[in-house]
Amino acid sequence: MTSPHLLWLLAGVGTILVLASVFGEILRARLSPAGQNPVIENLNARISAWWVMVICLALAFIAGKPGVVLLFALCSFAALREFLTLTTHNRADHWSLVACFFLILPLQYAFLASDWYGMYSIFIPVYAFLLLPVVSSLRGSTKDFLIRVSETQWALMICVYCASHVPALLYLQIPGFEGRNVILIAYLIFVVQLSDVMQYVWGKLIGRTKVAPSLSPSKTWEGLVGGTLTATAVGTALYWMTPFSPLEAAGMCLLITLMGFFGGLVMSAIKRDRGIKDWGHLIAGHGGFLDRLDSVIFAAPIFFHVTRWVWSTT
Amino acid sequence: MTAPRAIWQGIEPVPHQRVYFANHSSNGDFVLLWTALPSPLRRQTRPVAALDYWLTSPLRAFIGREVFNAVLIDRRPDARTQDPVAQMVAALDQGSSLILFPEGQRNSSDAPLLPFKSGLYHLAKARAGVDLVPVWIANLNRVMPKGEVIPVPLICTLTFGSPLHVEPGETKDAFLARATQALLALRAPA
Known part of the structure; x- marks a missing residue:
C-alpha cells in the first residue's frame, strides 16, 4: 500500500x-x-x-484498505452525530435515527469494502431514501413530516454517502496506476485542505471583499482566488504522482478546490440557519468533524466520478 | 457515545457543596450530569432519585444504591415512611452535593419544563448556605426518549448557570418561579 x-x-x-x-x-x-x-x-x-x-x-x-475504510466510517459517524444533533426530528423518528447510525452507515461502508459499486453508489439515494420515511411514518406523527425526513436524508447524503467516496477511490482500477490508489486519497485531501488553509491565510493577509457576507464573515474573494490558485499550482506540480497529465492535474485541482469552497459555503449556510458557529467541539481550534471535512465531502464524489469516468476501467 | 459537552456558564467546577437542579427528560440524565462533573466533585455528589422507581427490581436497586449511591426518596406521600426533604438535608449534612430533578418525573410533554415540586424550596430554606446550581441538559430526550431501548448518539450539552439562594422572606411560589426562570434561561446555546 x-x-x-x-x-x-x-x-x-x-x-x-x-x-x-x-x-x-x-x-x-x-x-x-x-x-x-x-x-x-x-x-x-x-x-x-x-x-x-x-x-x-x-x-x-x-x-491499507481496511484502515482507510474504518477511519472514514468513524469520521462519518462523528459527522452524522454532529449533523443530526441539529436537524428537526421528534420521537416518531427514533427508529429511523437508530437505523441511520447502526444500520445504514455500517452497511454503506460494508458495501464499499466489498467493492460492490452497483450497491454503494445507490444504497443511500435509493434504498435509504425510500425506506427511512416509511419507518418514520409507521410511528404516525405527521408534524413537520417532510422537513424531518428530508433533513435526515440530507444528513445521510452528506455525512455518509458523500464522505464514503473518499475511501471509494481505493477501488478504482486505473491502468498503470495499480497499487497506488491511496495516492488519490492523499492527493485529494492534500489539495482540498491546502486550498482551505491557503484561503484562510490569504483571507487573513489581504482579504477585503466578502464573497457572501450573509453566510460567512471569513470567506473573501482574495482568499478564494489566492487559496484555489495556490492549491492548484501545488497540486499541478505534484502531477507526477497521479494518473493525470500536468494540464489534467490542473483541471482536477481547480475542480476540487472550487467544490471544496462551495462545500464550505453550503455548510456555513446551514450552520448560520441553525444559529451556530461550529458543528462541534471535538477538534480543538477547528470545531467539529464537519467543519474540517465539509470541503472534502463536497469534492470527493466529483473527484471520484470524474476519475472513474475518464481514467478507470471499472 | 453522546460526547457530552459541559458549559460552565455561571459558575466554576470547584468543590463547593452544591445542589445541582436540572430538567428531567430521560433516565440517563443524572448519569450524564454526574459524568460531566470533574472526578473529585463526582465522588461527593449523590443523585436524588425516586424510591418507587429504583426499588422495583433488584437490578435497579443495586444500580441506584451501590453504583450511584443515590438518595432514594419516595414520591408517594401516602406510602412513604421518611420525609424526602429531611433525607436530602441529612445527605447535605454528611457533606455530599446533590443532583435533583425538581420536576419530579421525566418530562415527555411539549412544554420545556413541568411545574417544579416544592422540595427544592424546602431544601433551600433548610440549608440556606448551599449553592443551588441550575443545569440545563439539552438533547438527551432525543438521545433516549422515554420507553426506547436503543439510544441515538446525538451530542448533548449541559449548561451550568449561576447559583441561586432563597431570599429572606421569599415565598415558595416566588422562589420556584425564579428557579424555573433561571433554568429556562440556560436553554439558549452559549
Whole structure:
C-alpha cells in the first residue's frame, strides 16, 4: 500500500507542519506570551490538531484498505452525530435515527469494502431514501413530516454517502496506476485542505471583499482566488504522482478546490440557519468533524466520478 | 457515545457543596450530569432519585444504591415512611452535593419544563448556605426518549448557570418561579 510517492507526500506535509509549528510558536512568543491573542492561540490549536489528523490519516494509509475504510466510517459517524444533533426530528423518528447510525452507515461502508459499486453508489439515494420515511411514518406523527425526513436524508447524503467516496477511490482500477490508489486519497485531501488553509491565510493577509457576507464573515474573494490558485499550482506540480497529465492535474485541482469552497459555503449556510458557529467541539481550534471535512465531502464524489469516468476501467 | 459537552456558564467546577437542579427528560440524565462533573466533585455528589422507581427490581436497586449511591426518596406521600426533604438535608449534612430533578418525573410533554415540586424550596430554606446550581441538559430526550431501548448518539450539552439562594422572606411560589426562570434561561446555546 505504501509507495515512495506517498512517503514523499507525507514527508512534505510533515515538513509544512514542522514549519507551521515553529512559526506558530514564534508568533506566540512575540505577540501572545500569556495566551492573550485569540487569533494566535486558535492558530496554534489548529496546527496541533493538524498533527493529530495527519498522523491518524498516515496510520490508516499504512494499515491499507481496511484502515482507510474504518477511519472514514468513524469520521462519518462523528459527522452524522454532529449533523443530526441539529436537524428537526421528534420521537416518531427514533427508529429511523437508530437505523441511520447502526444500520445504514455500517452497511454503506460494508458495501464499499466489498467493492460492490452497483450497491454503494445507490444504497443511500435509493434504498435509504425510500425506506427511512416509511419507518418514520409507521410511528404516525405527521408534524413537520417532510422537513424531518428530508433533513435526515440530507444528513445521510452528506455525512455518509458523500464522505464514503473518499475511501471509494481505493477501488478504482486505473491502468498503470495499480497499487497506488491511496495516492488519490492523499492527493485529494492534500489539495482540498491546502486550498482551505491557503484561503484562510490569504483571507487573513489581504482579504477585503466578502464573497457572501450573509453566510460567512471569513470567506473573501482574495482568499478564494489566492487559496484555489495556490492549491492548484501545488497540486499541478505534484502531477507526477497521479494518473493525470500536468494540464489534467490542473483541471482536477481547480475542480476540487472550487467544490471544496462551495462545500464550505453550503455548510456555513446551514450552520448560520441553525444559529451556530461550529458543528462541534471535538477538534480543538477547528470545531467539529464537519467543519474540517465539509470541503472534502463536497469534492470527493466529483473527484471520484470524474476519475472513474475518464481514467478507470471499472 | 453522546460526547457530552459541559458549559460552565455561571459558575466554576470547584468543590463547593452544591445542589445541582436540572430538567428531567430521560433516565440517563443524572448519569450524564454526574459524568460531566470533574472526578473529585463526582465522588461527593449523590443523585436524588425516586424510591418507587429504583426499588422495583433488584437490578435497579443495586444500580441506584451501590453504583450511584443515590438518595432514594419516595414520591408517594401516602406510602412513604421518611420525609424526602429531611433525607436530602441529612445527605447535605454528611457533606455530599446533590443532583435533583425538581420536576419530579421525566418530562415527555411539549412544554420545556413541568411545574417544579416544592422540595427544592424546602431544601433551600433548610440549608440556606448551599449553592443551588441550575443545569440545563439539552438533547438527551432525543438521545433516549422515554420507553426506547436503543439510544441515538446525538451530542448533548449541559449548561451550568449561576447559583441561586432563597431570599429572606421569599415565598415558595416566588422562589420556584425564579428557579424555573433561571433554568429556562440556560436553554439558549452559549
